[in-house]
Amino acid sequence: MKDLINLGLNHANILGATYADVRIVRTTAESISLKNGRVEEISSASDFGFGVRVLANGAWGFASSFRLGEKGVEDTTALAVQIAKASALAKTKDVFLAPVELVQASYRMPFSIDPFKVSLEKKLDLLAKAEEILRRNKGVKISQASMNIFRRNQVFASSEGSYIEQEITHCGAGIAATAIKEGDIQVRSFPNSHGGQFGAGGYELIESLKLMENAERIAEEAVALLSAKDCPSTTTTIILDSSQVALQVHESLGHPAELDRVMGAEISLAGGSFLTPDKLNKFKYGSEIVNIIADATIQGGLGTFGYDDEGVPAQRMELVKDGIFVGYLTSRETAPLLNRRSNGCMRADGWSRIPLIRMTNINLESGKPTLEEMISDTDEGIYMETNKSWSIDDKRLNFQFATEMAREIKRGKLGALIKNANYTGMTPTFWGSCDAIADENHWQIWGIPNCGKGEPVQIAHVGHGASPARFKNVRVGVRK
Amino acid sequence: MIAEGEILDVVEKVVDWSPADQTEALLFVSDSALTRFANSAIHQNVAERDIKLSIRVVVGKKIGGASTNNIGDESIKEALSTAIAIAKNSTEDPDFRSLPEKMPLTELDSFIPATAGYSPEDRARAVLKMIEAASAKGLTTAGSHSTGVFAVGLANSLGVRAVSKLTLANLSTIAMSKNSSGYAGFFSKGVREIDLELVAKIATDKALKSQNPVGLEPGVYTVILEADAVADMLSTLAFMGLGALSVQEGRSFMCGKIGQSIVGENITILDDALSPETIGFPFDFEGVPKQRVTLIENGVAKNVVYDSYTAAKEGRKSTGHALPHPNIYGPLPTNLFLRGGKSSLKEMIASTKRGILVTRFHYTNVEDPMKTIFTGMTRDGTFLIEDGEIKRGIKNLRFTQSIQEALKNVEILSCETFLKSTFLGTCRVPAMKIGKFSFTGATEF
Numbered sequence: 001m002k003d004l005i006n007l008g009l010n011h012a013n014i015l016g017a018t019y020a021d022v023r024i025v026r027t028t029a030e031s032i033s034l035k036n037g038r039v040e041e042i043s044s045a046s047d048f049g050f051g052v053r054v055l056a057n058g059a060w061g062f063a064s065s066f067r068l069g070e071k072g073v074e075d076t077t078a079l080a081v082q083i084a085k086a087s088a089l090a091k092t093k094d095v096f097l098a099p100v101e102l103v104q105a106s107y108r109m110p111f112s113i114d115p116f117k118v119s120l121e122k123k124l125d126l127l128a129k130a131e132e133i134l135r136r137n138k139g140v141k142i143s144q145a146s147m148n149i150f151r152r153n154q155v156f157a158s159s160e161g162s163y164i165e166q167e168i169t170h171c172g173a174g175i176a177a178t179a180i181k182e183g184d185i186q187v188r189s190f191p192n193s194h195g196g197q198f199g200a201g202g203y204e205l206i207e208s209l210k211l212m213e214n215a216e217r218i219a220e221e222a223v224a225l226l227s228a229k230d231c232p233s234t235t236t237t238i239i240l241d242s243s244q245v246a247l248q249v250h251e252s253l254g255h256p257a258e259l260d261r262v263m264g265a266e267i268s269l270a271g272g273s274f275l276t277p278d279k280l281n282k283f284k285y286g287s288e289i290v291n292i293i294a295d296a297t298i299q300g301g302l303g304t305f306g307y308d309d310e311g312v313p314a315q316r317m318e319l320v321k322d323g324i325f326v327g328y329l330t331s332r333e334t335a336p337l338l339n340r341r342s343n344g345c346m347r348a349d350g351w352s353r354i355p356l357i358r359m360t361n362i363n364l365e366s367g368k369p370t371l372e373e374m375i376s377d378t379d380e381g382i383y384m385e386t387n388k389s390w391s392i393d394d395k396r397l398n399f400q401f402a403t404e405m406a407r408e409i410k411r412g413k414l415g416a417l418i419k420n421a422n423y424t425g426m427t428p429t430f431w432g433s434c435d436a437i438a439d440e441n442h443w444q445i446w447g448i449p450n451c452g453k454g455e456p457v458q459i460a461h462v463g464h465g466a467s468p469a470r471f472k473n474v475r476v477g478v479r480k
Numbered sequence: 481m482i483a484e485g486e487i488l489d490v491v492e493k494v495v496d497w498s499p500a501d502q503t504e505a506l507l508f509v510s511d512s513a514l515t516r517f518a519n520s521a522i523h524q525n526v527a528e529r530d531i532k533l534s535i536r537v538v539v540g541k542k543i544g545g546a547s548t549n550n551i552g553d554e555s556i557k558e559a560l561s562t563a564i565a566i567a568k569n570s571t572e573d574p575d576f577r578s579l580p581e582k583m584p585l586t587e588l589d590s591f592i593p594a595t596a597g598y599s600p601e602d603r604a605r606a607v608l609k610m611i612e613a614a615s616a617k618g619l620t621t622a623g624s625h626s627t628g629v630f631a632v633g634l635a636n637s638l639g640v641r642a643v644s645k646l647t648l649a650n651l652s653t654i655a656m657s658k659n660s661s662g663y664a665g666f667f668s669k670g671v672r673e674i675d676l677e678l679v680a681k682i683a684t685d686k687a688l689k690s691q692n693p694v695g696l697e698p699g700v701y702t703v704i705l706e707a708d709a710v711a712d713m714l715s716t717l718a719f720m721g722l723g724a725l726s727v728q729e730g731r732s733f734m735c736g737k738i739g740q741s742i743v744g745e746n747i748t749i750l751d752d753a754l755s756p757e758t759i760g761f762p763f764d765f766e767g768v769p770k771q772r773v774t775l776i777e778n779g780v781a782k783n784v785v786y787d788s789y790t791a792a793k794e795g796r797k798s799t800g801h802a803l804p805h806p807n808i809y810g811p812l813p814t815n816l817f818l819r820g821g822k823s824s825l826k827e828m829i830a831s832t833k834r835g836i837l838v839t840r841f842h843y844t845n846v847e848d849p850m851k852t853i854f855t856g857m858t859r860d861g862t863f864l865i866e867d868g869e870i871k872r873g874i875k876n877l878r879f880t881q882s883i884q885e886a887l888k889n890v891e892i893l894s895c896e897t898f899l900k901s902t903f904l905g906t907c908r909v910p911a912m913k914i915g916k917f918s919f920t921g922a923t924e925f
């Protein structure tokens with residue numbers, strides 16, 4: 001392996017590259033999904049290849065291939081350099097990379113039980129039992145249980161002399177019940193929608209999710225939603241559960257804090273960012289109780305790693321402090337624009353794609369009250385749980401989220417069930433209205449395994465620690 | 481690029497070596513490149529060569545799948561034995577009948593050598609034209625320009641043998657002033673068909689015309705959707721409910737509606753991969769020839785698309801719309817058409833007393849799949865129309881709207897249709913004027 005890497009790095013140098021890095025990546029994945037009492041999918045996927053990223057004539061080029069032999073490496077490296085030189089035909093300035101400490105290191109994400117070594121029989125049994133409980137409820141029309149496990153082994157080497165080996169293991173699972181009646185469709189998922197809850201670690205994570213223990217409740221809630229009242233169209237106080245807060249952080253702070261995006265790199269596709277550099281250390285992003293940290297070092301997060309895909313070590317930094325916007329997610333190319341060094345957020349989706357600035361674990365710090373205190377302290381409002389739909393404008397200001405389930409809050413008590421709940425707002429106004437965040441006992445790291453960015457599109461696994469939070473004067477029940 | 485003969489050799493090898501009752505091997509081969517530009521310079525520029533061999537085996541009524549991107553003999557054998565081990569450990573699916581039988585296939589000429597031979601320098605020169613056109617008007621520009629060759633080969637143990645390749649080329653761009661932007665794009669199998677000057681002109685015109693936008697109160701407006709917005713809406717609708725699985729599971733807006741009028745009489749939607757007006761493979765990912773399927777005809781719900789599994793469940797034939805195994809979405813229409821009318825964008829604008837012209841949508845998402853309610857934003861060229869004329873640029877708006885309701889209120893369709901690439905595949909659609917469209921929010925730009 002080292003020989004092929006050196007071949008690529010040397011070949012790039014000979015052809016005129018001033019910088020090169022090579023990543024060789026193997027991913028292995030297993031997916032299991034059950035639906036309505038039958039196996040919908042069981043599959044295993046393995047994927048192996050390499051990518052060469054170079055700077056030549058001051059511009060970027062990248063090429064990747066599944067053919068990992070001497071000829072494959074040489075041809076692909078030559079293509080990367082040719083592409084870089086073509087990029088230079090349309091450059092306005094030379095790319096400058098912030099310096100980085102050179103490292104020789106290896107990182108292996110810890111786990112207790114290797115999920116790839118657990119028998120299929122055992123995994124199927126766990127899912128089938130939970131799925132069967134959903135189906136016992138005759139009002140449930142679609143019952144689903146799924147599990148995904150994922151491992152990435154990669155070597156990163158740069159022409160500057162870094163050489164880093166990493167192994168990352170992620171897994172997750174979830175269940176969902178869908179109730180349908182006369183054109184009304186209601187879904188409840190557990191522990192989260194869009195495939196469940198994911199984390200970094202082994203099969204112990206999946207066993208800890210308690211899918212079976214929650215299946216009966218989820219099924220009942222889905223069916224009960226059919227006869228619930230519609231979300232009123234009004235402006236009120238809302239309390240979001242921690243998984244919805246996690247997604248709110250993802251869309252309204254995580255993405256706009258990506259410095260490549262801020263600098264326009266995504267403008268024609270995913271969009272730009274309202275968090276322009278003039279706002280750094282000045283802009284009131286949210287209320288004083290809002291503190292948001294990016295942390296690639298915490299245990300268990302999908303955004304946890306040893307080094308990013310530019311060889312920068314995983315870090316912890318403040319993004320919002322006491323409500324003020326104080327930090328970006330950066331890379332070696334973007335950090336110098338703020339006279340900084342990279343804080344290590346560059347990650348690529350496998351060997352075939354370039355690293356982009358990606359969220360690590362973007363965590364909302366916990367607050368003081370318990371969730372119960374937050375509810376009993378609310379005279380009138382709506383409690384919303386589990387994301388159903390998300391949408392946000394291309395500068396990350398105007399958002400609209402729908403949740404699977406909601407409950408009325410009246411005089412400090414949770415009341416009637418509400419269906420088809422959604423809420424909308426403008427990011428700084430919304431976070432400015434945050435007046436309570438639940439304590440550390442309600443704080444949980446959620447895994448989002450499907451964050452899309454870039455062109456060709458890349459999917460990243462990112463994490464978000466969050467507690468339930470309360471927001472005042474929010475518009476809810478948006479309908480046509 | 482691997483030759484078509486070699487592709488067949490690989491998939492036949494899998495079928496020959498498999499001891500399973502039934503076996504299917506699907507090989508994807510791609511050689512693609514994409515140049516991205518922003519702030520009027522190329523900032524990302526990539527190429528990738530990949531393959532994926534996906535194996536499905538059937539043991540009794542148990543199914544297993546495995547995939548690899550290594551097509552060496554040892555790796556193929558390993559993937560095959562993984563798939564078989566999975567199948568043996570799985571549970572029976574009583575609804576599974578069989579993999580498809582061999583059927584005659586048509587050939588499509590979707591491979592354009594000029595696209596396959598397009599170089600990094602060619603892409604850079606095209607991008608420079610976008611940059612120069614924008615800067616001549618005092619604007620900056622961003623976007624992407626991609627070309628690629630994509631091949632698929634398939635064999636199954638019932639004798640199906642299929643192989644096909646095609647090329648794709650795309651140019652998407654926005655031109656930007658300090659407070660406005662304008663989008664234009666062109667998608668085709670032939671890269672030389674892209675009219676660079678026209679694309680640049682549309683984008684720069686929109687950016688210039690929408691400068692200094694004003695805020696508009698959200699509300700119900702007459703709206704003119706250009707083709708990009710229509711394609712977004714149509715593919716969202718199709719994903720929600722035009723595949724057989726969504727109907728069989730009772731979660732589609734088509735449930736119980738076949739034969740009934742569900743949208744306006746002027747709406748006809750079909751899927752036709754074989755049409756020269758689109759780009760597609762002549763067979764689906766089970767090797768079944770693609771059928772032309774009328775989904776909605778003159779407003780009446782007619783049909784949905786099937787793969788072999790969903791078809792067998794209803795005792796009918798697959799329409800050739802299988803996605804690659806394994807998939808949890810069921811069959812989907814990936815080459816959609818919405819039939820055009822007799823009018824033009826110009827006439828739509830001229831006939832509008834007060835309305836909004838939308839260039840494209842951003843970040844659309846489904847809130848209710850049975851009521852077909854989706855939400856999203858407008859972007860890159862949103863205009864107020866008054867007294868039959870484009871009056872000025874407006875700040876972007878959020879809509880929350882039932883697609884089915886929107887399609888009941890279509891007043892005019894353009895006769896010109898445009899091929900668009902979407903998350904679902906391709907859509908060929910006209911621009912349309914809709915009497916009532918619900919804008920529910922606004923943003924600051």
Ligand SMILES: [Zn+2]
Nearest residue numbers: 250450451452
């Ligand atoms: Zn995301």
